[in-house]
Amino acid sequence: MELTKAQGALGLDSAAAVELTILMPCLNEAETIGACIGKAMSYLARSGVVGEVLIADNGSTDGSQAIAERLGARVVPVAMRGYGAALIAGIAAARGRFVIMGDSDDSYDFATLEPFVAELRDGCDLVMGNRFRGGIRPGAMPPLHRYLGNPVLSTIGRLFFDAPVRDFHCGLRGFNRDAIRALDLRAPGMEFASEMVVKATIQGLRITEVPTTLSPDGRSRPPHLRSWRDGWRHLRFLLVFCPRWLFLYPGAALFLTGLVAMLLLLPGPVRLGSVTIDVHTMLYGAGAMIMGFQAVQFWAFARIHGAQQGVVPESRRLAALLDRFGLEPALIVAGLLVLIGLALGVVSVAMWGSQHFGTLVGMGTMRLAIASVTCMVLGLQLAFGAFFVTLLGMMRSG
Secondary structure, three states: OOOOHHHHHOOOOOHHHOOEEEEEEEOOOOOOHHHHHHHHHHHHHHHOOOEEEEEEEOOOOOOHHHHHHHOOOEEEEOOOOOHHHHHHHHHHHOOOOEEEEOOOOOOOOOOOOHHHHHHHHOOOOEEEEEHHHHOEOOOOOOHHHHHHHHHHHHHHHHHHHOOOOOOOOOOOEEEEHHHHHOOOOOOOOOOHHHHHHHHHHHOOOOEEEEEOOEOOOOOOOOOOOOHHHHHHHHHHHHHHOOHHHHHHHHHHHHHHHHHHHHHHHOOOOEEEOOEEEOHHHHHHHHHHHHHHHHHHHHHHHHHHHHHHOOOOOOOHHHHHHHHHOOHHHHHHHHHHHHHHHHHHHHHHHHHHHOOOOOOOOOOHHHHHHHHHHHHHHHHHHHHHHHHHHHHHHHHHHO
16 A cells, blocks of 8 residues: 555554544635644654544645645545535545544644543543633634533533533544444534434443633634534434434323323313313313324334434333234224224214204313314324334344
8 A cells, every 4th residue: 555645754664554543624724724734743743653644625626635735644535525424534544543533724733632642542432622621712612602502512412312522513533443433424514523422422432521722713714614504403413313302202291291181171171260271272182192192103113213223222121112012902002092082972973962963062072072083093093103113123123
């Protein structure tokens, strides 16, 4: 394998001897790429770490590639656009056992990577920089990101996944290349940063943080980051990867709230101080039960399919529940719900008949009708959901 200029300068005899790859994604960073590479090279020379500087270029048109090659970095062209796409390609092309990635806008100091390398050598699989512990210099981070975006998304990430990370979106991070490649990271955009932390946490990798200083970037143009768009993409990713917060908890809350409303209002109206709630509230309660039950079913579907695809670990509790409460028991319960609904419907028609099928007086018939429809809809949903879960199981066994 042909040696790069950086490897030759560092005395490498073969690409296999590389311990560290310093990886930078790049898209038109001619103003700052030289400073970043210079700092990275100075770290390698000063520390004695055998390494390389790798630029994952995302289609620069300002001569960034030529600058990088002139300074001894290796350049890998990446046709697919996106922050994540560039890093995925760069990680695949990296020759080092360890990789430290960071933005090529001169906001991170590549000359001071000792804490990352020390933790990696100590056995950590993912070493995250923490800008809030290391220091954010004036003008380095917009107030929207510093006081809202990063704290909120990092808190959600810790709450959803129990991740030991307080700065989810720090761009400077180091990792064991083989461990991260095994995660099969796929996000092509900015949400790649969240995907790495989430999957590493789910798979039980050893994660730690080190203080990192963030400086104002050295570019004269606006950054590629779009606050609201990319913030939503991060939040969307966190929700999709945690179906219990997206489906289960909201669904269970809706179902239980609707159930309480139905049970309270089925006998008659209820007065709460000066407010009277009646059949109209009962109708909304029925809707809440149906929507909540649908959401809980989607949680079960998402967990089963996600486990089959290797996205989330298998839920032992859910698997045990499904083994005990399989297709046939589910169909029995579904049938009972439908029969109860039909019986309530018959009673409603009888009440209407007692009034000679004319204009109904009072709300008793409407209460029974709402309960009847709710039972039948829930019964059918349960039956269809049970068949779908069985189908997922057949796909898995196949």
